[in-house]
Amino acid sequence: MFKIPKHQVAGHQAIDGNLGPLVDDSGRFYKPLQDDERGTTELAFYQSFSSKLPHHIRGFFPVFYGTQLVEASDGSGLRPHLVLQDITSNHLNPSILDVKIGSRTWYPEASEDYIQKALEEDRLTTTVTLGFRISGLQIYESKESGYWKPARKEVRSFSADDVRLVLRKFVSSNLEPEPDCCFASTTYGGRSGILEQLLELKAWFEDQTVYHFHSCSLLLLIDKESVLNGRTVPFVEVKLIDFAHTVEAEGVIDHNFLGGLCSFIKFVSEVLTDSKVSTIEASFN
């Protein structure tokens, strides 16, 4: 009944006898509850978020179905798991981007050891310079070429220009030699497109003093093939995930998340603008 998720792009994976999340056939995602404070924090978040957030923001979070004792993927026996909505279910070939938002993944309440490790990672990746880093991705190209899914090490060493290229490939049908960005206007753009959703999230972050989301990811999903199944525009999804380091805001906005989100929005909007310019140029040739 429980399976290893097909479309996981970041985080611990339930392969080779390791502890990681599982999925079932009914669209649920089982995330092992960590033994330490991280588990407590994430569980507390999921148990309380829906009562603390405005209605129009709740959709940015996975549905939470409670906890369940599940046989752990590492063979260690029964372990409590968070039961969440499997965002990738119903999608045969989803393209997925996991973007850790914020120019800082550490926070004052964390242990000194955690702070030093997180700071080192933030300085090694684009976290400090761009205000976010790509943690993982898979981009579906075609039946023939399948997915582009760079190794973790490669993703970790992404530069600003690599990030720009990834954001172009993410909305392309042909990735090489030059991403065609043919889905940019219908996935990044449009009234319910990714950019509009990010702007809605941004407006909330300018005001909300409920949570500070450290080391939290924005998960973007595009199902390019959904147009083949009768949709006029590709299916897109924008979710926040990973709340093991989410703390109370104590009356202050999450300026760290907000700044990084604004930076990411700028990157996305540049791809959208450039693709519009290309389309206009093409129509004149």
Add this chain to the structure above:
Amino acid sequence: MFKIPKHQVAGHQAIDGNLGPLVDDSGRFYKPLQDDERGTTELAFYQSFSSKLPHHIRGFFPVFYGTQLVEASDGSGLRPHLVLQDITSNHLNPSILDVKIGSRTWYPEASEDYIQKALEEDRLTTTVTLGFRISGLQIYESKESGYWKPARKEVRSFSADDVRLVLRKFVSSNLEPEPDCCFASTTYGGRSGILEQLLELKAWFEDQTVYHFHSCSLLLLIDKESVLNGRTVPFVEVKLIDFAHTVEAEGVIDHNFLGGLCSFIKFVSEVLTDSKVSTIEASFN
């Protein structure tokens, strides 16, 4: 001709034979050019900013009149100084707030030594938690009580609640026992008020990829007495100062400054909202 500025609230001061800025009677401010990279960086900024910024943003920066050899305040002889607009001139009793914006005053290009020192200071003050810290202030109360100008050590140890109190006192006529916030609606509020100006700055920061302003301050000035001189609302001024650590943005927005600015805007808007509520409540009593 050159004098020690009366209304300096932060930074090196030209007292007791130290090197610090000077002013003259014509409304100019002479800032000693630092010998090292900081001097080069700040001079380069002032020499180029006006051609790189949109017209409506230039007013947020002090006017730059070039450099001039001036007898240094520490008696070390002639030294090049930046000649800038003296923002406090023409104001007898200005209330001033110096707010260092950003949750991080260090930056990847800085030396490791600078990074460690800046990070330590950021963690000790409200920089990390609030995304900004008050670096200095003076608040004019009245002819009788003069200024409230807490010592540097006190300012450095401000908590979030201290910051809230300062922002209330800043727009009050009576500071004790409870700030009356009687100038809130005409200084923070209003069409050309501080909040509107900060929002204009924010809109620019959401888009600009010209500069990253590390360790830069927002200088807020209120001349409460200007209403006595025929103005209908108190004179307010919003300026950015201190560009010794301003670097090129390389195509990325200044998410660090933007996040901190948004946090500061939230603090200011809360004072404004609370003061409106108080006014309504008072009118019903």
